[in-house]
Amino acid sequence: MSKQLPPGLAVESVDERIMTLNVGPQHPGSGHMRLIIKIDGDYIVSCDPDPGYVHRGEEKMAEYRNYITNIPHLERPVIHDSCNVLYPYCLGVEDLLGIEVPERAKYVRVIASELNRCVYTLYWLAIYGIFLGHSTMFMWPAGDRELLIDLLEKMTGARVTHAYFVPGGTRNDLPANFEDVCLRQVNYFEKRIREYGPIFYDNPILIARTQDAGILSREDAIRLGTTGSVLRASGVDFDIRKKEPYDAYEELDFQTNVLKEGDSYARSKVPWLDMLESCRIIRDALAKMPKSGSVRVKLKPNPKGGDESVYRRVESGRGSLGCHIVSNNKPEPYRLKLSVGSFRNLICMPHLLKGEKLGNMPAVYWSLNYWPVEADR
Amino acid sequence: MSIIAPKFRLGYFLKYVLDNVFWIIVLLTLVGLPLVQIMLFYIDLPIVNGELVNPFLALTWLADPSRTLPLIKALMFTDIFRIAAFPGFGFAALLAAGTIFVERKMLAKLQLRVGPFYCGKVEGILQLMADGLKLISKEIIIPAKSDKPIFIAAPLLFVGAAAAFVALIPVAPGGWVVADVDIGLIAVFAVIGFFPIITILSAWSANSKFPFIGGIRALHQMVSFEIPLILSLLGVVILTGTLNLTEIIESQSSFPWIIFLPVGAIVFFICALAELERIPFDLPEAESEIVAGWLTEFSGMMYGLVQLGSYLKLYAFAALFVVIFLGGWHGPMIWPPFPEEIITEGITAGPITAKIPGLPVFSQEMLNGVLWFVIKTVSVIFFILLPRGVFPRIRIDMLLKIGWYKLIGLAFVNIFIALTLLYAGVFGPGGIL
Numbered sequence: 170m171s172k173q174l175p176p177g178l179a180v181e182s183v184d185e186r187i188m189t190l191n192v193g194p195q196h197p198g199s200g201h202m203r204l205i206i207k208i209d210g211d212y213i214v215s216c217d218p219d220p221g222y223v224h225r226g227e228e229k230m231a232e233y234r235n236y237i238t239n240i241p242h243l244e245r246p247v248i249h250d251s252c253n254v255l256y257p258y259c260l261g262v263e264d265l266l267g268i269e270v271p272e273r274a275k276y277v278r279v280i281a282s283e284l285n286r287c288v289y290t291l292y293w294l295a296i297y298g299i300f301l302g303h304s305t306m307f308m309w310p311a312g313d314r315e316l317l318i319d320l321l322e323k324m325t326g327a328r329v330t331h332a333y334f335v336p337g338g339t340r341n342d343l344p345a346n347f348e349d350v351c352l353r354q355v356n357y358f359e360k361r362i363r364e365y366g367p368i369f370y371d372n373p374i375l376i377a378r379t380q381d382a383g384i385l386s387r388e389d390a391i392r393l394g395t396t397g398s399v400l401r402a403s404g405v406d407f408d409i410r411k412k413e414p415y416d417a418y419e420e421l422d423f424q425t426n427v428l429k430e431g432d433s434y435a436r437s438k439v440p441w442l443d444m445l446e447s448c449r450i451i452r453d454a455l456a457k458m459p460k461s462g463s464v465r466v467k468l469k470p471n472p473k474g475g476d477e478s479v480y481r482r483v484e485s486g487r488g489s490l491g492c493h494i495v496s497n498n499k500p501e502p503y504r505l506k507l508s509v510g511s512f513r514n515l516i517c518m519p520h521l522l523k524g525e526k527l528g529n530m531p532a533v534y535w536s537l538n539y540w541p542v543e544a545d546r
Numbered sequence: 547m548s549i550i551a552p553k554f555r556l557g558y559f560l561k562y563v564l565d566n567v568f569w570i571i572v573l574l575t576l577v578g579l580p581l582v583q584i585m586l587f588y589i590d591l592p593i594v595n596g597e598l599v600n601p602f603l604a605l606t607w608l609a610d611p612s613r614t615l616p617l618i619k620a621l622m623f624t625d626i627f628r629i630a631a632f633p634g635f636g637f638a639a640l641l642a643a644g645t646i647f648v649e650r651k652m653l654a655k656l657q658l659r660v661g662p663f664y665c666g667k668v669e670g671i672l673q674l675m676a677d678g679l680k681l682i683s684k685e686i687i688i689p690a691k692s693d694k695p696i697f698i699a700a701p702l703l704f705v706g707a708a709a710a711f712v713a714l715i716p717v718a719p720g721g722w723v724v725a726d727v728d729i730g731l732i733a734v735f736a737v738i739g740f741f742p743i744i745t746i747l748s749a750w751s752a753n754s755k756f757p758f759i760g761g762i763r764a765l766h767q768m769v770s771f772e773i774p775l776i777l778s779l780l781g782v783v784i785l786t787g788t789l790n791l792t793e794i795i796e797s798q799s800s801f802p803w804i805i806f807l808p809v810g811a812i813v814f815f816i817c818a819l820a821e822l823e824r825i826p827f828d829l830p831e832a833e834s835e836i837v838a839g840w841l842t843e844f845s846g847m848m849y850g851l852v853q854l855g856s857y858l859k860l861y862a863f864a865a866l867f868v869v870i871f872l873g874g875w876h877g878p879m880i881w882p883p884f885p886e887e888i889i890t891e892g893i894t895a896g897p898i899t900a901k902i903p904g905l906p907v908f909s910q911e912m913l914n915g916v917l918w919f920v921i922k923t924v925s926v927i928f929f930i931l932l933p934r935g936v937f938p939r940i941r942i943d944m945l946l947k948i949g950w951y952k953l954i955g956l957a958f959v960n961i962f963i964a965l966t967l968l969y970a971g972v973f974g975p976g977g978i979l
Contacts, residue, residue, distance in 0.1 A: 190755060197833045211942060302825055302832065302939030308657035368936065374826055375938050527759070528941035530835055 187214055194222050198300060198531050201541040208527055216522040216530075218515055224545040231505035236262050236472055239502070241332045246509070246543040248330050250289035252281045253485035254543075255334045257492035258505075260415055260481040262336035265474040265496055268466050274338035275416040276458035280351070281324060281333055282483075283447040283454075287358070288317050289486035290440045293538060297437055298369065300531035301378065306369045313361050316354050323347060336472075338465035348455050359448040362441065370438055379433040383521040383533035386431055393517040397488020397510045398443065398538050402428050402435035409484040420457060423450045433529070436536035440486070471500045487511050487538045511544040619907060625724075633717040634724045635709050635858075641923065642857035646674050648924075649931045656935035681850035689843050693751035700748030701844065701851035707740040708858035715865040716792045718875055718915040723792065730791035731783060734866065735776055738821065741859075742768040745830070745840055752843040760839025763942055764830035767820055770949040775817035777957035778810045781964035782870050785973050795874030802873035806967060810960035811871045813953050815929070818863040820949070822856065824930060826937040827945060864926040865919075872922050875915030883910050 174180070181189060190206045193199025203219040227246060231239050243258055244251035256278070263270060270278075291310035298306025318328050323344050325331040333340050369375060385395070390403035400407050408425040410418045426442035428435040474496030482491035488510025495504040514537040521533050582602075591598050621627055628634055647662075651669065654661025662670025688694060713724035714733055727733050742765050749761020783789060785806075786797045804811045820827040831839040844852055868874060884906040940948075967973050 188755065197837060198835060298938075299833075302828065303937070304653070304825075305657050305935045306938075308659055312658050372936075372938065374940050377944060378938065378941055526941060526943065527835055528829070528832070528943075 192530075198534075200539070201545070204530075204534075206522070206527075206530065211526050211528070213522050213525050213527060213530065216519045218518055220512075220515065220541060220544050222545065223542045227546045228505050228507060231502055233501065235500040236266075236336060236474070236502070237468075239505075240335060241330070244330060244332060246507070246546050247289065247486075247540050249292045250285055250486045250540075251329070251331050252278075252285040252333055253289075253483060253490060255332070256282060256415075256483040256485075257481045257490055257507075258494070259334045259336050260483070261479045261492050261494045262474070264479040264481065265477065265494060266336065266468070266472050268337050268468070270338050270416070271463045271466065273342075273459045273462040274464040276454050277324075277339050277343060277464055278334060279417045279421065279454045280451055280458075281321065281331070281339070283450050284317050284321055284324075285331070286486045287444050287447050288314055288321070290444050291317075293440065293486070293535075293540075294365075294437075297535045300535050301375065303369065303372075303375070306365070309361075309365065309368075313358060316358050316361075320351055320354050323350065335465065337468050338463070340465070342464045348458075352452065352455060355448050355451050359445065362444055365441060370441065376434060378529075379437060379532050379536070380430075382433040382529040383436075383525060383536070384430070384432045385436075385517060385521060389517070389520065390431065393520060394513050395488070395517050396513050397484070397486075398439040399436055399514050399517070399536075400488065401426060402439045403431035404429040409482055409489050413482065415481070415483060417454060417457075421450055421453050423453070433532045433536040436538070440538065473498060473500050474502070482508070485510060487540060487543065488513065507546055509543045509546065510538070511540045515539055515544055615907070622907070628722075628724050629713065633715070633722045634713055637717070638709075638712040638858050638861050639854070641861050641920070641927075642854070643674055644924075645857055645860060645927050645931070647671065648928070649934075652928075652931060653935050678850065681847050684846035686846040686848055687843075689752055689754060691753045692843070693753065696747050696751035697843075698848075700744055700751065701848045701855070703744045704741075704748075704855040705851050705858070707737055707744060708855040708862065710740075711737045711862040712858055712865075714791065715862060715869060716795060716874065717865075717919055718912045720909065720912050721792075722912065722916075726792060727790070729789045731779060731789040731794075734791075735772075738772060738775070741821070742772075748844075749840040752840075754843055756836045756838075756842045757840045759836050760830045760832075760842065763832075763836075764823065764840055766942065767823070767827065767829060767945060767949075770946055771817045771820040771953070774813055774949060774953035774957045775821065777954065778813040778817065778960055779870055780957075781807045781810045781960045784961065784964045784968060791869050795869055795876070798873035799876055802871060802876075804871040807871070807960055807963060809956055809963060811867070813956045813960060814867060814871070816948075816953060818867065819930060819933070820945070822860050822863060822930065824860075825934040826940050828939055829942055829945060832939055860927065860930065861923070864923045864930060867926050868919060868922040872926070874922075875919045877914070877918035877921075879910070879914050881910055881914035881917055 179189070187207050187209055190204075190208060192204040192206055194201055194203050201223045203222070205217040205219060207214040207216075225245065227243060230242055234242070239258070240255060244254045247254050291314045295307045295310040295314075298304070298310070321331060322328050324347065325333040325340070385393075385399065385403050387404045390400050390405060395403070396407070404427060406425055406427045409415075410423075411425055423446050426439055426446060428439055474494070476496065476498050478493065478495040480491060480493045482489050484490075489508075490510055491508035493504075493506040493508070494502050497503040518534065518537060518539075521537075522530060525533060622632075630636055650673070651661045662673035664670060665676045666672025688697060711734065714727070714730055714737070716723035716726065725733075745764040745768070746761045749757045749764070752758075782794060782803050785803070786794050788794060788797075823830050829839075831841060836842070841849060841852060889906075
């Protein structure tokens with residue numbers, strides 16, 4: 170055979186007991202990547218995730234653009250969570266340039282970031298619902314996203330790709346009367362997502378399916394380097410917003426949600442609890458925010474960083490999201506590296522799926538809070 | 547919504563009607579009349595009852611119902627009509643089409659959407675027709691390495707088996723059933739037994755991995771749920787002492803069996819959900835795991851045929867539930883009686899009064915029976931559709947555990963209830979009821 174097979178695949182003989190399934194990239198349950206799954210009957214023998222189908226070279230692209238023109242393309246990895254993706258970059262550039270952000274901008278950023286976290290989590294939850302065959306849980310979050318997207322549209326002018334955070338604050342101030350609208354929408358939104366409890370999280374079939382599926386112990390979660398909701402579902406109280414508070418999170422009153430079970434059910438429940446907590450943060454931030462003032466520090470045109478490197482991280486919808494910027498006295502970064510939660514969580518997937526049933530594959534896979542585009546960058 | 551949907555305007559409507567009338571007149575005179583002339587000139591027309599049967603006679607028949615009615619009546623008591631139209635395929639397909647529409651709209655309301663909306667102007671009522679046209683116009687792709695004869699035959703067999711199931715269901719009193727066999731219930735079980743075979747045949751012949759896994763799942767599911775399905779109906783057979791479905795309905799003239807055998811009804815309902823591959827038991831078509839299960843390789847109208855078959859099957863299972871447990875066509879008389887003066891005095895339309903022999907076409911009992919049958923079947927179908935909006939899919943091991951441990955046990959409980967009722971002297975010869 171002169172033709173080389175892709176890595177991970179081999180020609181099977183007829184009498185072989187192990188069957189190789191090529192799940193994706195053209196598969197309703199794979200996302201933008203391929204899973205090479207070997208099954209013995211209904212049990213998964215091994216799982217080999219093969220990401221990289223949506224690699225766009227964001228980090229390399231950042232080396233050819235200056236600190237301001239990097240903004241719109243850096244949010245592309247997760248457009249549903251675009252504020253949070255830009256957040257560590259903006260914090261890092263502010264450190265490099267030595268800018269202090271105005272007090273009001275800090276709160277505006279927190280509000281935008283929490284709204285965007287909810288938007289992302291709802292999208293994730295909708296897909297989790299349809300992965301488990303629960304079509305109502307697909308439609309409800311997808312519909313309720315509109316509430317928050319409308320709010321973000323009022324704030325930023327764009328519905329999905331906001332490009333709202335800039336080094337030095339936010340692009341524009343809040344519109345008039347935004348506080349009242351935001352409070353009303355968020356209160357209604359909280360009432361809505363509480364209804365997901367009876368139909369989805371208390372559903373006996375869902376509990377029977379996801380409990381004890383893909384258990385990640387506390388030690389394994391730390392050893393494999395998982396982050397975000399996956400880590401918190403395994404009983405580790407780790408949230409960047411608490412551990413390394415940035416912007417206004419120090420002054421806000423909130424708590425992190427930690428579950429001890431470490432199974433798919435806990436992993437699917439933590440983001441939902443986080444959304445309820447986000448509503449609390451938004452209300453608190455709206456109350457404590459200075460009512461007037463500037464939201465943006467004017468930068469010099471084409472600002473240059475010093476000869477140093479910074480690393481800042483924030484808590485995104487998928488866990489800690491870090492940005493490492495190396496500067497060498499030029500308007501462009503010498504090197505920019507994103508450390509994303511999706512890829513960290515993907516690492517534990519082969520570990521979790523080994524020995525599971527094939528029917529548990531979607532339940533475990535999507536509970537890892539994985540976003541293929543972000544992992545590939 | 548009204549901003550997006552085109553507005554109704556009387557002027558446009560009238561123009562549309564007049565355009566159509568214009569083209570009908572033009573085509574009739576330019577094409578239809580010459581055709582009729584050619585026929586009259588060159589074809590020897592037959593003579594029936596001393597009258598030359600020519601095409602214009604059709605217009606006479608339209609104007610004279612006393613001649614049309616016997617023809618229609620004679621047609622209605624032929625086997626062709628029964629198989630194709632009323633208690634058989636056409637009636638079932640109509641109800642199945644209604645089911646698809648209701649399913650979409652109900653699910654949409656449950657999920658805070660509007661559902662099909664534009665096709666057909668009124669609440670997307672023609673969406674099904676559009677989908678059917680789309681499926682017909684699509685290319686049928688047959689995998690290169692599949693076992694082609696079996697692969698092509700599988701959807702036809704599926705629809706055939708579903709239609710055979712429909713043919714066994716009695717719909718109305720007075721022999722309105724396609725096949726009234728003495729061992730009707732056993733015939734039903736035999737037909738149900740075909741479905742796993744067809745499924746595994748189609749799955750295996752596609753020669754692809756996802757259909758194969760889906761077919762194996764379907765086989766496991768159907769075989770393990772067939773046993774409690776059959777056992778759950780045995781209670782009724784013990785109490786009635788017959789396997790004929792019409793006689794089972796006749797035995798429920800005063801009360802339906804669901805009152806005495808609720809456990810059997812519940813077991814039958816759950817088994818029907820599993821046999822129909824409805825959520826929460828739609829593992830053979832689990833999208834996120836195995837694409838579309840055993841339907842993955844079907845395309846175009848082959849997929850459409852499988853869908854048609856599965857909705858016919860849905861109707862047939864709901865109808866079987868009605869026949870066995872809900873008393874079939876029995877119900878209070880709510881259909882109005884046929885007006886007597888039409889029979890005695892005839893129909894008066896303006897100056898003309900015509901007496902029509904052979905009225906009424908259907909008896910009042912039959913129409914009332916069909917009405918009750920449809921009402922009951924539709925409500926059972928509603929409960930079969932409802933879990934789709936509420937439950938996620940379950941896993942194959944949980945499914946088999948439910949089938950083998952719980953439902954078979956409950957089915958035996960049901961049989962013991964039936965035996966207790968029989969030996970306690972409540973039913974049977976010399977019983978209280």
